[in-house]
Amino acid sequence: MVSIKSKEEIKKMKIAGEVLGQALQFLKKMIQPGINCQKLDEEFLKFITERNCQSNFYGYYDYPAHICISINEQLIHGIPQNRVLRNGDLVSIDTGCIYEGYHADAAITVICGDYVNPLHKKLVEDTQKSLQLAIEQVRAGVRIGTISATVQKFIEENGFQLPTDFAGHGIGTSMHEDPLIPNTGIPNTGMRLQAGMTICIEPMVQISTSKTITASDGWTVSSADNSMAAHFEHTILVTEEGCEILTLLKD
Ligand code: MF3
Ligand code: CO
Numbered sequence: 001m002v003s004i005k006s007k008e009e010i011k012k013m014k015i016a017g018e019v020l021g022q023a024l025q026f027l028k029k030m031i032q033p034g035i036n037c038q039k040l041d042e043e044f045l046k047f048i049t050e051r052n053c054q055s056n057f058y059g060y061y062d063y064p065a066h067i068c069i070s071i072n073e074q075l076i077h078g079i080p081q082n083r084v085l086r087n088g089d090l091v092s093i094d095t096g097c098i099y100e101g102y103h104a105d106a107a108i109t110v111i112c113g114d115y116v117n118p119l120h121k122k123l124v125e126d127t128q129k130s131l132q133l134a135i136e137q138v139r140a141g142v143r144i145g146t147i148s149a150t151v152q153k154f155i156e157e158n159g160f161q162l163p164t165d166f167a168g169h170g171i172g173t174s175m176h177e178d179p180l181i182p183n184t185g186i187p188n189t190g191m192r193l194q195a196g197m198t199i200c201i202e203p204m205v206q207i208s209t210s211k212t213i214t215a216s217d218g219w220t221v222s223s224a225d226n227s228m229a230a231h232f233e234h235t236i237l238v239t240e241e242g243c244e245i246l247t248l249l250k251d
Pocket of ligand 2: 070168200202
């Protein structure tokens with residue numbers, strides 16, 4: 001069931017989103033060669049806890065950490081390991097938190113250090129751009145297929161691949177609510193967005209295959225051909241005129 005948030009609920013969603021945007025910015029600065037992934041997880045938990053938020057990832061289907069760190073060919077749901085990031089690693093950080101029962105969820109991908117492979121850079125930029133283009137389509141009355149098709153068209157025009165095993169979603173008193181927001185679709189089809197809906201749009205993109213494989217840890221999803229992967233996500237409030245991004249990165 002799709003929920004339309006009241007003014008009071010939106011206030012809480014906004015606080016959850018603001019804390020998460022700040023936490024992501026904080027983590028982004030820490031992504032440097034030599035940083036340990038488990039340190040990022042610890043620092044994130046400290047950051048949100050100090051701001052009266054709780055983790056929504058920890059314990060979700062027994063997920064054992066507070067953020068996901070997916071490196072290089074890993075697409076999503078990487079469990080932070082006792083592993084040090086290296087110059088040139090492609091690092092996706094997926095984060096979430098709860099404020100007074102309301103969830104936010106957001107992800108970014110960054111290249112660690114100063115060694116930049118041009119194709120990896122294009123993958124990251126195009127994935128972020130596809131999210132931006134999709135967000136620009138969001139407004140009450142627009143149908144979900146239009147959002148999905150916007151991501152798909154841009155990514156395919158740029159020669160990258162979109163796994164279809166995972167999708168964006170509604171969010172609110174749970175991390176995952178209706179409706180589903182796929183990254184592929186047909187314009188002007190599907191449910192119409194309504195003002196007061198809060199949704200997560202999250203393009204997940206791979207260089208040369210749309211197929212994924214899940215590791216034996218039951219979580220880490222990687223590209224089936226080990227090609228590099230990127231992921232961006234924002235929590236968004238749908239309004240009559242457009243939308244508000246609730247998880248903007250801020251200092
Ligand atoms: N943040 C992810 C999403 O975008 C879900 C994380 S799964 C968890 O839907 F288990 F790590 F929490
Ligand atoms: Co999500």
